[in-house]
Amino acid sequence: MHSSDKFHDECGVVAIFAHPEAEKLAYLGLHALQHRGQESAGIVSSDGLTLRQHKAMGLVADIFTEDVLSRLRGSLAIGHTRYSTAGDSALLNAQPILVQSNKGAIAVAHNGNLVNAHTIRQRLESQGSIFQTNSDTEVIVHLIALSREQTLPDAMADALRRVEGAFSLVIMSADRIFAARDPRGFRPLAMGRIRATEGHTRDTIVFASETCAFDLIGAAYERDVKPGELVVVEAGEITSRFYSTSTAQSSCIFEHVYFSRPDSVVFGRAVQTSRENLGRQLALEAPVEADLVVPVPDSGVTAAVGYSAGSGIPFRFGLIRNHYVGRTFIEPSQSVRDFGVKLKLNPVRSLLEGKRVVLIDDSIVRGTTSRKIVRLIRGAGATQVHMRISCPPTISPCYYGVDTPSKKLIAANKSVEEIREYIGADSLAYLSLDGMKKACGEGAKTSYCTACYTGNYPTEIIDVEEILPAATRR
Numbered sequence: 001m002h003s004s005d006k007f008h009d010e011c012g013v014v015a016i017f018a019h020p021e022a023e024k025l026a027y028l029g030l031h032a033l034q035h036r037g038q039e040s041a042g043i044v045s046s047d048g049l050t051l052r053q054h055k056a057m058g059l060v061a062d063i064f065t066e067d068v069l070s071r072l073r074g075s076l077a078i079g080h081t082r083y084s085t086a087g088d089s090a091l092l093n094a095q096p097i098l099v100q101s102n103k104g105a106i107a108v109a110h111n112g113n114l115v116n117a118h119t120i121r122q123r124l125e126s127q128g129s130i131f132q133t134n135s136d137t138e139v140i141v142h143l144i145a146l147s148r149e150q151t152l153p154d155a156m157a158d159a160l161r162r163v164e165g166a167f168s169l170v171i172m173s174a175d176r177i178f179a180a181r182d183p184r185g186f187r188p189l190a191m192g193r194i195r196a197t198e199g200h201t202r203d204t205i206v207f208a209s210e211t212c213a214f215d216l217i218g219a220a221y222e223r224d225v226k227p228g229e230l231v232v233v234e235a236g237e238i239t240s241r242f243y244s245t246s247t248a249q250s251s252c253i254f255e256h257v258y259f260s261r262p263d264s265v266v267f268g269r270a271v272q273t274s275r276e277n278l279g280r281q282l283a284l285e286a287p288v289e290a291d292l293v294v295p296v297p298d299s300g301v302t303a304a305v306g307y308s309a310g311s312g313i314p315f316r317f318g319l320i321r322n323h324y325v326g327r328t329f330i331e332p333s334q335s336v337r338d339f340g341v342k343l344k345l346n347p348v349r350s351l352l353e354g355k356r357v358v359l360i361d362d363s364i365v366r367g368t369t370s371r372k373i374v375r376l377i378r379g380a381g382a383t384q385v386h387m388r389i390s391c392p393p394t395i396s397p398c399y400y401g402v403d404t405p406s407k408k409l410i411a412a413n414k415s416v417e418e419i420r421e422y423i424g425a426d427s428l429a430y431l432s433l434d435g436m437k438k439a440c441g442e443g444a445k446t447s448y449c450t451a452c453y454t455g456n457y458p459t460e461i462i463d464v465e466e467i468l469p470a471a472t473r474r
Ligand code: SF4
Pocket: 186, 251, 252, 253, 254, 255, 397, 398, 399, 400, 401, 402, 449, 450, 451, 452, 453
C-alpha cells in the first residue's frame, strides 16, 4: 500500500533502569515497537557517569549492530523509534535528544505532539535560546534547563506544566530515569519490572510505549504511568508525583482501533479484546448476507475475527500479504494496474471465486487503496464485495502525534454513499461512535479522545501553525 494512504503513528519509547546490558534491552524493546515508527531510531545509555548516544535513519535491527551496541554499554538506557514524513526525515530530528544543561546532561525521548510548542519556542528564541532541531521536544528540554527550580524532578514538573498537548516522555540523567505522561494521557506509557536474579542485586525497572516490548525482554507489566504523573527511578527507589491533576483523561482511541499491537496492553486494556469487540459490534450494527469474512491484512485481521464470530459467517484469509516489500519497488515499463497494492496483497482465487465477500478494514484514508483492493477481490471472481470499517469515518486531523493527511481524508469531503461509489463496493458501512467506544471499554478504565471522528478536540489551544508543518511532527 502506498504509505500516504495509511495513518502513521507517532513514535515508540523505551527506558531501562539498572541492568548490566541496558543498551541491549533498549534495543530489543525498540525492535518490538518498530511498528510505531520506521524512519529513525536512537539509544542513549549511561554507565552512571557518562551518557553515550547513537542515532541513525532506518530500522532498529539495521542501525544497532553488535559493534554499535558494544559502544553503548551501560546500566541505564532510553530509546526512541520515529516516524516522520519524507521532508522531515533528517537525522537532526531523530531522538533521543541529548543535551548538556545547567542541571547536567539529560536525554529525552518523546511520543506525542505538543500543541503550543510554536508559541513557547518563539518566546524562548526572543529571549536568546538557541534551538538545534525543529522538533517540539526540544522546547521541553529548554524549559527544563531554564526552570528556576533547583532539583531536576522539580524542574521537569515545572516544564511539563507549561506545555500543552500529547506527551509520553522518558528522560534520563547519568543516574536516573524519569517517565511522564501529559495530563490527558493521550499516548500510552507502561511500567514493568524484571526481577533480580542471581548476580543482580536489584530489580530492573522498565518503561515502554506498549507492553509487547516487555514480553521480549522478560519484564512483567506492573501499571501505566498515569496521566499527569512524573515517575522518578533512582538507586533502587521509585517515587511518583502528580505535576497536574485537574484535567479529564482523553486517551487516543485509535491506539486500540489501529496503532498498537494486538498483543499489547494499552491504557490498562488488552488491545486484542478491543479489536475483536470492534468486529463483533460491527457485525451487530452492519450485518449483511455473505459467504466469507475476509480481512485486509494485517491490521484488519482481529476485527474480522470478531465480525465472523458475531455474524456466524466463516473467516478466511482471502488476501495474502507479502511481508518483504520495501519502500520502493521497480515497476516494469509496461505498467501493471494497481501495481503498488498487488506487490503487497494477492487475492486467493480458489477461496473468492463465486463468493459474496465481507471485507474488513480498520480505516479508509484517501480511499485509493480500498478502491484497488475491492477491484482485486472482484478480479479474483467474488460476486459481491461488502466493505465494513471497524471505526467511524475519520473526518478531522489529529494534533496529538498521529500523521493525518488532513486535506486528503475522503470522509471529510464525501458521504458514506459517495465513498462506497468511489471504492466500487456493493455496500459500505462504518462502526458508530458509540459502538467504537463501547467496544474499547469507554468509562471502564479509560475515557478516550475521539477527535478525529468528531472534530471535537479535548485541548483548548491548538497552535495549528506549529502542528501542520511536517517538520514538527513526531
Ligand atoms: S484525534 Fe484521533 S488519532 Fe488523534 S489522539 Fe484523538 S483519537 Fe487519537
